[in-house]
Amino acid sequence: RKSLLKIPGVDSVKFVSKYDALQKFQKEFGENIIDILGENPLQSSFRIRLKKSFHTRVRVQKIMGQIKKLSGVEDVTYRYDLxxxxxxxxxxxxxxxxxxxxxxxxxxxxxxxxxxxxxxxxxxxxxxxxxxxxxxxxxxxxxxxxxxxxxxxxxxxxxxxxxxxxxxxxxxxxxxxxxxxxxxxxxxxxxxxxxxxxxxxxxxxxxxxxxx
Known part of the structure; x- marks a missing residue:
């Protein structure tokens, strides 16, 4: 979390546990995936909010590149369409x-x-x-x-x-x-x-x- 906050343009970082992700999934889709799969397939993650001045495609992609270089990071996603x-x-x-x-x-x-x-x-x-x-x-x-x-x-x-x-x-x-x-x-x-x-x-x- 501290490493993410050090990246220029990052405004806040929120940790989302596997349990929180599961609760949100069940709330949105109304299904208990544990009953279907037998385990929780969702991963813990960090939700990052950028400063308003960094809401451009070029700056977002640059920040994504910096995040991917951090140890322990498996994947980085963002709302490209939005x-x-x-x-x-x-x-x-x-x-x-x-x-x-x-x-x-x-x-x-x-x-x-x-x-x-x-x-x-x-x-x-x-x-x-x-x-x-x-x-x-x-x-x-x-x-x-x-x-x-x-x-x-x-x-x-x-x-x-x-x-x-x-x-x-x-x-x-x-x-x-x-x-x-x-x-x-x-x-x-x-x-x-x-x-x-x-x-x-x-x-x-x-x-x-x-x-x-």
Whole structure:
């Protein structure tokens, strides 16, 4: 048991005696195999639970290889069919996530562009005065880029909240291990800021071209 617990990825190890295995068999199938065979053919075993981050086929097979090398181990079995189903749904999950992410990014870009454009229109007279005074396009862009930055941060926070809900559901309801909050925080916030600034740049650039 101690040797099994030392293997990276193993979360817990439970010993199942021949008697316990027999009791479980009789409970599930309703038959007393001792009456049929005259003895208990079931073997004592260890039931191993892996950490959630190791619920992938490659990692499970690696752990199986390490267990087989231990002395006294006759055989190692695991639910390959169940793991295959989990991996299949993970691929579907990520495919849907990428598609939704692309759609949300496109919509966010349009919304930010329109929001900043409305702000530009409301300050059009001020912008005209700034241009008459010799303000450069870069100087005029600056406050709107800052606004886009904060809009991007706000959008990133909303997206992060939605992703955390999905991650929580995947872990607690489906027992799936996907990226944790620390891994996705920088990515989501970074893209939110990029989209915010890009949307603002697009809006102010289009306005300045129309005014030339």
């Amino acid at each position: 793991l295959k189903i989990i991996e299949k749904y993970l691929k579907i999950f990520f495919g849907i996530g990428i598609s939704l992410g692309a759609i949300i990014a496109f919509i966010s870009l349009l919304l930010i562009s329109n929001t900043v454009r409305m702000a530009i229109v409301s300050r059009s007279e001020e912008i005209k005065v700034m241009r008459l005074l010799g303000a450069t396009p870069q100087f005029i862009r600056r406050p709107f880029l800052v606004q886009g930055f904060y809009l991007g941060v706000f959008g990133g926070i909303l997206s992060l909240f939605l992703l955390l809900v999905v991650i929580w559901a995947a872990r607690h309801e489906l027992s799936l291990q996907i990226l944790n909050a620390r891994e996705i925080f920088g990515f989501v916030m970074g893209w939110g800021i990029i989209l915010g600034v890009l949307g603002s740049w697009r809006a102010i650039g289009k306005y300045l071209k129309e005014e030339i």
